[in-house]
Structures are given as structure tokens and as C-alpha cells.
Amino acid sequence: MNCERCKTAIEKGDEMEYSGQILCEDCYMDALSPARACDPWTVYSAKSFEKHTGGLAITELQTQILEILKETGGIPRPGLLERLKGKITASQLERELATLRHMEKIRAEKRGDQVFVRLW
Numbered sequence: 508m509n510c511e512r513c514k515t516a517i518e519k520g521d522e523m524e525y526s527g528q529i530l531c532e533d534c535y536m537d538a539l540s541p542a543r544a545c546d547p548w549t550v551y552s553a554k555s556f557e558k559h560t561g562g563l564a565i566t567e568l569q570t571q572i573l574e575i576l577k578e579t580g581g582i583p584r585p586g587l588l589e590r591l592k593g594k595i596t597a598s599q600l601e602r603e604l605a606t607l608r609h610m611e612k613i614r615a616e617k618r619g620d621q622v623f624v625r626l627w
């Protein structure tokens with residue numbers, strides 16, 4: 508027996524039925540919750556959104572990033588990530604930087620062979 512969605516072989520007894528389809532457990536869970544609560548991006552933006560203050564769409568984290576950039580006068584991504592140690596992952600940092608870039612708060616600058624992130 509194969510899952511009708513992802514075609515994975517399902518062990519006998521493990522098949523799930525969802526609106527007439529035989530699904531594996533993964534697809535079944537997926538079908539039950541199309542917008543998974545564990546999607547880090549959804550959770551993350553919701554959290555960031557809560558922190559919006561006074562109409563300024565800048566999160567605490569973004570403020571922190573801007574402060575670091577001000578303090579250092581520009582820093583390469585790995586250095587920036589290091590300074591935010593443990594708080595966010597590299598991909599989360601990318602999202603924050605993309606947002607800040609979009610707001611024209613920061614920009615990238617090539618110095619030598621490294622790309623620095625700096626204030627606009």
C-alpha cells in the first residue's frame with residue numbers, strides 16, 4: 508500500500524484515511540493542519556509583530572541589529588551573527604536583514620573581499 512500523496516510505502520496498519528484518500532502519517536498530519544503551528548516563520552513573524560511599537564515596524568531584534576551596526580560602523584554577517592549569539596539562526600538573520608534592507612535601514616557594502624552590513 509502506498510500513500511496517495513507522496514507515494515511512500517505505508518506499513519500495514521499505519522495507513523491513515525483522509526477524505527477518501529489513503530495517506531501515510533506525515534501526509535495525514537499535513538492534511539489535518541495545512542498551516543502547521545511549528546512553521547518557524549509563522550511563529551517568528553507573529554512574535555515580531557507583537558513587538559511592533561508606536562507604529563514603527565521595528566522589532567527589538569532589528570533594533571539590536573541596528574545598534575550593532577551603529578557601534579561597529581559595519582560588520583560582516585558572521586560577525587553580526589556572533590554578536591547576536593544564540594538568539595537567532597543564520598536564516599533568521601537573513602530575514603531580519605532583508606526586512607531592514609527593505610526599510611532602507613541598512614545596506615550591504617563590499618570591503619575587500621568581504622561583504623559588510625552597514626547602516627544605510
Ligand SMILES: [Zn+2]
Pocket residue numbers: 510511512513514515530531532533534535
Ligand atoms: Zn505520504
